[in-house]
Amino acid sequence: MKTLRTIREVRQELAGGGRIGLVPTMGAFHDGHLALFRAARDECETVVVSLFVNPTQFRANEDLSRYPRNETRDVQLAETAGVDLLFAPSVEEMYPEGYATWVDVEETGAEGAARPGHFRGVATVCLKLFNIVRPQVAYFGQKDAQQAAVLRRVIRDLDVELDLRFLPTVRDADGLALSSRNAYLSEQERRQALALPRALEAGRSAHVDGSDPVAAARGALNGLVPEYVELLDLGNVTVLAAAARIGTTRLIDNVILESRARVQPGSGVQTKES
Ligand code: AMP
Numbered sequence: 001m002k003t004l005r006t007i008r009e010v011r012q013e014l015a016g017g018g019r020i021g022l023v024p025t026m027g028a029f030h031d032g033h034l035a036l037f038r039a040a041r042d043e044c045e046t047v048v049v050s051l052f053v054n055p056t057q058f059r060a061n062e063d064l065s066r067y068p069r070n071e072t073r074d075v076q077l078a079e080t081a082g083v084d085l086l087f088a089p090s091v092e093e094m095y096p097e098g099y100a101t102w103v104d105v106e107e108t109g110a111e112g113a114a115r116p117g118h119f120r121g122v123a124t125v126c127l128k129l130f131n132i133v134r135p136q137v138a139y140f141g142q143k144d145a146q147q148a149a150v151l152r153r154v155i156r157d158l159d160v161e162l163d164l165r166f167l168p169t170v171r172d173a174d175g176l177a178l179s180s181r182n183a184y185l186s187e188q189e190r191r192q193a194l195a196l197p198r199a200l201e202a203g204r205s206a207h208v209d210g211s212d213p214v215a216a217a218r219g220a221l222n223g224l225v226p227e228y229v230e231l232l233d234l235g236n237v238t239v240l241a242a243a244a245r246i247g248t249t250r251l252i253d254n255v256i257l258e259s260r261a262r263v264q265p266g267s268g269v270q271t272k273e274s
Contacts, residue, residue: 001079003086007132010048010087014133018045022135024126027051028068028180029077032170036139037081039167048133049078051088056095057121063250068183087133094128103127103158105150110230110241111252112146119150126151130160138162143169143177145241145254149234169253171197177253184249193246195222200255203229203240207257213240236261 004010014020021044023036040047051074058064071088078086103123112119130138140148148166155162170178175197176190185193203217217229217240227243227250241254 001083001086003075003088005089006093007089010085010132013085014046020044020046020048020133020135022129022133022138023049024129024138025049025051026053026067026180027074028070028183029074030178030180032141032143032178034077034081035167035170036141037078037083039165040137040139041082044137046085047083048085048087048135049083050129051086052094052125054121054125055091056124057118059115059117068180094125103154105153107146107150110146110228110232111243114227114243119147122147123150123154127154127158127160130162136163137165139165139167141169142166143179145234145237145239146232152235175201179251181249181251185246189246189249192224193251195224196242196244196251196253200240200242200253204255204257207240213257217242
């Protein structure tokens with residue numbers, strides 16, 4: 001596996017064809033990331049992973065400076081998962097002096113409201129990565145379901161020729177969704193955090209029984225104060241999504257309630273679309 005830092009090097013390295021799969025990440029790899037790398041490995045000749053803690057998707061008061069970074073470990077994990085190229089640019093490489101162009105997707109619910117400007121940063125960096133790597137396929141996790149919907153809109157609205165794959169959320173055995181931010185949690189906070197997936201699961205059961213999933217999830221939060229619990233219609237899926245702070249750590253999670261794509265509610269089936 002090669003680690004490259006400049007756009008020019010990446011373009012040179014990838015010239016010459018083959019089916020390229022891209023997995024955009026912010027590093028601190030866990031099994032959720034590795035599942036995306038493996039899916040790309042199965043389907044593509046060349047697997048590119050970007051490792052970039054994108055400052056433009058963090059608000060001023062958020063955790064940019066303490067976001068977990070461990071490139072040495074990430075390099076080893078990516079190499080073991082069969083990644084061919086790790087693109088780990090500097091902030092200056094991605095946003096040089098005078099940078100002024102943004103992809104602003106209209107997304108107002110849930111994370112759009114809770115983190116103004118967040119999706120603008122995500123959409124901008126992903127479109128830049130699509131242009132730099134020129135993949136045929138890009139891989140994302142259902143863990144960030146609203147982000148997935150935003151990127152689907154970007155490629156449709158801006159006519160980007162790209163297939164998107166969305167893979168199911170990978171969870172610890174007790175149900176907590178894997179997240180790089182779980183590293184911030186103390187043992188006690190981690191136990192409290194379990195209320196989030198449990199509440200969402202209660203919401204999903206309520207939905208299956210024909211009752212209100214939001215009320216059921218709110219009622220099962222076990223004292224955790226949510227930032228939001230919302231039903232999100234994301235085009236091909238309806239999800240029940242929630243965000244909550246445990247101490248200083250902000251976690252998000254969601255479960256699928258209805259699917260109009262090739263994925264069953266609550267199942268681990270991968271969605272494919274372009
Ligand atoms: P991040 O490094 O947190 O920006 O995530 C990079 C990609 O991994 C995004 O597409 C996420 O949705 C995906 N991802 C993060 N956590 C998980 C998880 N627990 N299961 C599956 N995919 C995930």
